[in-house]
Amino acid sequence: MELVCLGLNHQTAPVEVRERFAVPSSRLGEQARIVRETSGATEVVVISTCNRTEFFLASPEPAAVLAALEAGLLNACRADAELASHFYRHHRAEALHHLCRVVSGLDSMMLGETEVFGQVKQAYQAALESGTTSAVLNRAFQRAFAIGKKVRTETRIQEGATSVGNVAVELAGKIFGHLEDSEVMILGAGEMSRITAQNLRSRGARSIFVTNRSFERAVELATETGGLAVKFDEWQRTLERVDIVIASTGAPHFVLRREDLEAVRRARKFRPVFLIDIAVPRDIDPEVGTIDEVYLYDIDTLEQLAEEGRGRRRHQIEQCELLITREIDASTLPGI
Amino acid sequence: MDRWLLGLSTLLALVGGLSGLLQVRRGKRSRWTLAWMTSAFAVQLVFLTLRGQAREACPLADLGEILAFLAWSLTLFYLLVGPAYRISLMGVFTAPVVVVFQSLALLPGMMLADPQPVAGGNPWHETHSATSVLAYGALALAAVAGVMFLVLDHELKEHHLKSGWFRHLPPARELLTSLQRLLWIGMILLSIGVAAGLKMPRDASATPHLIAALFVWSAYLALLAVHKVRGIAGRLLSKCTVALFLLSLGVFAFV
Numbered sequence: 169m170e171l172v173c174l175g176l177n178h179q180t181a182p183v184e185v186r187e188r189f190a191v192p193s194s195r196l197g198e199q200a201r202i203v204r205e206t207s208g209a210t211e212v213v214v215i216s217t218c219n220r221t222e223f224f225l226a227s228p229e230p231a232a233v234l235a236a237l238e239a240g241l242l243n244a245c246r247a248d249a250e251l252a253s254h255f256y257r258h259h260r261a262e263a264l265h266h267l268c269r270v271v272s273g274l275d276s277m278m279l280g281e282t283e284v285f286g287q288v289k290q291a292y293q294a295a296l297e298s299g300t301t302s303a304v305l306n307r308a309f310q311r312a313f314a315i316g317k318k319v320r321t322e323t324r325i326q327e328g329a330t331s332v333g334n335v336a337v338e339l340a341g342k343i344f345g346h347l348e349d350s351e352v353m354i355l356g357a358g359e360m361s362r363i364t365a366q367n368l369r370s371r372g373a374r375s376i377f378v379t380n381r382s383f384e385r386a387v388e389l390a391t392e393t394g395g396l397a398v399k400f401d402e403w404q405r406t407l408e409r410v411d412i413v414i415a416s417t418g419a420p421h422f423v424l425r426r427e428d429l430e431a432v433r434r435a436r437k438f439r440p441v442f443l444i445d446i447a448v449p450r451d452i453d454p455e456v457g458t459i460d461e462v463y464l465y466d467i468d469t470l471e472q473l474a475e476e477g478r479g480r481r482r483h484q485i486e487q488c489e490l491l492i493t494r495e496i497d498a499s500t501l502p503g504i
Numbered sequence: 505m506d507r508w509l510l511g512l513s514t515l516l517a518l519v520g521g522l523s524g525l526l527q528v529r530r531g532k533r534s535r536w537t538l539a540w541m542t543s544a545f546a547v548q549l550v551f552l553t554l555r556g557q558a559r560e561a562c563p564l565a566d567l568g569e570i571l572a573f574l575a576w577s578l579t580l581f582y583l584l585v586g587p588a589y590r591i592s593l594m595g596v597f598t599a600p601v602v603v604v605f606q607s608l609a610l611l612p613g614m615m616l617a618d619p620q621p622v623a624g625g626n627p628w629h630e631t632h633s634a635t636s637v638l639a640y641g642a643l644a645l646a647a648v649a650g651v652m653f654l655v656l657d658h659e660l661k662e663h664h665l666k667s668g669w670f671r672h673l674p675p676a677r678e679l680l681t682s683l684q685r686l687l688w689i690g691m692i693l694l695s696i697g698v699a700a701g702l703k704m705p706r707d708a709s710a711t712p713h714l715i716a717a718l719f720v721w722s723a724y725l726a727l728l729a730v731h732k733v734r735g736i737a738g739r740l741l742s743k744c745t746v747a748l749f750l751l752s753l754g755v756f757a758f759v
Contacts, residue, residue, distance in 0.1 A: 339665075343676045344675060436735070437735025440738060457661075460739045460740060461738060461739070
């Protein structure tokens with residue numbers, strides 16, 4: 169019996185190819201049963217996320233099973249044979265190593281992301297419930313989950329924010345702790361504001377105020393983020409109560425100046441305020457950042473911090489790979 | 505024997521502080537600092553119990569005992585406040601202050617080698633001494649929280665987000681909340697201490713000490729009043745808390 173893997177991911181196939189082979193999460197178990205019947209494999213687990221579709225199989229005749237699976241996939245998707253060039257194959261320990269890389273987030277588009285761990289667990293659970301796993305895949309997946317957890321706890325692969333939105337949320341957490349008591353104001357209803365506001369909302373930010381020169385657009389974004397629209401000539405008054413301001417208007421000049429904040433400092437009782445300026449040209453006068461309780465970050469700083477976060481994760485890859493290799497070498501598993 | 509105990513306690517706090525510092529420099533959380541500080545606290549308790557038995561009163565009869573009591577009070581508030589607010593890094597900041605106080609107490613001439621029972625003890629005097637030193641423990645920890653806030657504030661302002669300090673320091677707002685609570689606790693204890701001081705029998709030589717105590721009490725009251733009524737930026741509040749604590753230490757060292 170041999171463990172093998174056939175799949176494609178964001179590194180080997182563009183989205184228009186990946187989407188043809190994608191399997192909805194509700195059908196992973198059923199698909200595993202179909203693959204077992206059509207390919208002749210003894211055991212099957214099907215993993216499908218937005219970045220990958222992979223088939224982990226156990227069979228005494230791996231070459232024949234892989235050929236049958238590939239032909240079956242191309243046939244089911246009515247795809248040309250040339251699409252097969254997007255597939256990769258892994259055998260035995262190499263297949264387990266690949267699985268460990270996937271659950272550890274090393275094979276993800278966003279290096280070190282944690283969501284994939286849950287997605288693979290869900291795929292394995294679906295296969296388990298469909299009865300398409302046995303000794304080889306059960307042992308291989310359990311081992312991969314254990315190694316994946318070890319990689320995440322013993323290395324720093326998931327530390328630090330890697331996108332502008334996440335950096336902003338991480339900083340907000342460092343300033344305010346729990347965001348349940350924090351209120352957010354969005355100045356200018358751009359796309360980046362929406363993403364950042366949604367990130368803050370998902371972390372529990374209490375309320376969101378949206379202001380925009382076009383009030384209709386403010387109402388639209390406020391509805392989308394579960395917030396409240398504020399008329400553009402009234403935003404200074406809202407500044408008295410909020411803890412976080414996200415600015416991304418299209419104005420060619422500074423919208424928030426030092427005097428705007430100085431005017432509300434007493435009313436705010438000098439509470440900390442986090443200003444996120446993601447507009448180009450900038451909306452917030454850098455002078456505002458010299459006020460004691462103000463923490464001002466512009467788009468360049470946030471992007472630089474995100475890149476540093478990505479760089480730190482890249483530096484962890486070697487350590488993660490060593491850990492995975494060491495753990496696999498120390499394992500005695502069937503099919504490897 | 506008691507000097508050895510104080511030395512051991514100082515050593516435990518030193519190890520706790522240094523191990524925590526090394527962990528933070530490696531970018532990890534200082535998990536063992538709390539355990540080291542708890543051990544230091546236990547030894548401090550044994551030391552103070554022995555001195556208290558020898559004095560047949562609260563062990564605050566010489567400068568060494570006062571400093572040791574102050575270090576104990578600071579550690580007590582750290583153990584009470586630190587874990588509750590999950591600000592374990594506070595141990596890394598508290599340990600050096602404990603080490604300094606106890607090292608000073610261990611200097612020759614600071615602590616009597618053969619403590620004798622305190623003659624003519626008075627309950628107002630004991631209340632004044634004990635609550636005042638407890639108050640300074642809370643105010644010292646408020647100053648520690650202030651230093652932590654200033655470090656975090658600097659890192660946030662300068663966008664230095666890679667350091668171990670930044671990653672392991674508690675959020676700024678939580679630090680300020682802890683600092684304010686400690687200031688209030690210190691203020692309440694200090695008020696009891698000052699009130700007891702006014703009640704206790706005293707001669708003319710105690711008047712400068714009483715004036716100094718009232719001056720320190722008024723300064724802390726003014727800080728809390730300004731914070732409550734007008735509001736004050738975290739950076740200024742932290743600086744004032746640290747400055748007031750250093751000032752009060754300086755005042756009592758010379759008055």
